[in-house]
Amino acid sequence: MPEPAHGRPVAHVKDPGASGHAVDGTAPRGTDAAARRRRDRRSRRYRRDVRWSPYAFVAPFFLFFLAFGLFPLLYTGWASLHRVELTAPTDMEWVGLRNFSRLLEDEFFWNALRNTVTIGLMSTVPQLLMALGIAHLLNYRLRGSMFFRVAALTPYATSVAAATLVFVLLFGRDYGMVNWALGLVGIGDVDWQNGQWTSQLAVSTIVIWRWTGYNALIYLAAMQAVPKDLYESAALDGASPWQQFIHVTVPSLRHTILFTCVVSTIGATQLFGEPLLFSGGAGATGGADHQFQTLGLYLYEQGWVNLHLGRASAIAWAMFLILLVVGAVNWLIARRLGKSA
């Protein structure tokens, strides 16, 4: 930090406190002293400013975070140890770990966990593979490359709600366009909403549609940072474009790929809007047989349909623990990749 500005002409300072001395009649004798006092006060104020303003600048973030992030986070933990109903949220009855032990015996919890994993895999893996391919294509010299990029990103601008409503119609059993197209190639009407795998596939499709372009742009950004001579020397060694992609592009993108895996995993764990709206009027059950009920949806069902806020809190913490495990696994993979580099 720069030192306080001692050299600044004091005469220019408009200090409201300074005029008091003149009225006191102390001015003639104490001009120098008053000036020094003024200077001291200024530099004190300056030091205070330099010292405390950083805290003032970061304070809004932390105040909001404390009020709407940290406090709720801890309170969720506290609520998960109680019996709390949505109808009377202030009546909390201590039950210890019962909400958690019930969860472990609850077939719908395990069902939701299984669905979250399968839908997560079905949406994340193809999404990231496709994004990698699209990014590679966008990285060529192309006419209208900005158009392709913006078009790839438009699904990202479409909300979960709007996207899901359209896909519900496209995946309709009787008049949906997907079944119509499948009919053209001789595949019979698929019941996208009621089948176990088909419904999960349809929900995954919505996720894939919304996020592939977004991930492609992230990969594209990383690809543009890959040094060009790597490709040139690979080409000199006789590597085909495909071999360049596998041996130059993909290894260079290791960290970005890991980053998108983590982000997509977090997103998949929280999947909520797609399964909620894909079931139409059925609401929070995720299909008639809970066939696509995710953890996020199950939390909603327990808390806001069945009104058990304590149990919903326990589900929230369970989700958090699962995320931490996933994060730890990702970290271990990252470390191994880092070593092999």
Next chain:
Amino acid sequence: MTGRKGRAGRHLHGGKFAYAALIVFTAGSLFPLVWTAIAASRTNTRLAQTPPPFWFGSRLFRNLEIAWTDANMGTALLNTTVVAGSVAAGTVVFSTFAGYAFAKLRFRLKNALLLLVIGTMMVPPQLSVVPLYMLIAELSWTDQLQSVILPTLVSAFGVFFMRQYLMEALPGELIEAARVDGAGSLRVVWHIVFPAARPAMAVLGMLTFVMAWNDFFWPILALTQSGNPTVQVALAGLGQGYIPDQSVIMAGALLGTLPLLIAFVVFGRQIVGGIMQGAVKG
């Protein structure tokens, strides 16, 4: 984006295959949106026939009108504009302040606090909705927009984004010079930091606006469809059978998406640049 020449990685011209594959992908990206408009311009009876319609009908304005009035889309659009606007403005301003402090100022606990900021990005929203819901119920804020605005007014991503940008874009000498001239911290922020940060502020503002516009999980808990919905809450209500008419539902979906699509047509280049920039640095 900088110029094309000499750009690392742009090693080859795209061949026919690249164009064909990209055109297929682009068609897949845009088709559901175009079809939303087609379905919104048809009657419900026409949608319940095979083959499904592939071109526009004549009912668009009528369906939009029904969605506007019956499904509360007018209120919802206004509400969402207020919410997304406030969240974007708050996030941009607070993030710039905090990002500047983390990028350029020295203070105790700085690294620990920065780690805390990054750590908060990992906390899923599910972990806070139960107490937040109790809180707004206690304050009788159900159906009021501040219950959606306040919890998302700051963002860890925003702080981190602005910090990364200002580390490079803001020369330390400029701040020192202003300091020597006797400028207080607020003056420095106003006259030096804000102008230097403007491009990143614009990008962060757009990204935050899009995210806030599309936010779903918390608004659907805090607001009700019949009371004071955002667009997403109103759309969820449409999907859950308040209005059984599919073409009107599609008209609602179109209304809820159109403002952002227009923004994409106008600012697409900047938004794409912003996401790519955030990706490299984040």
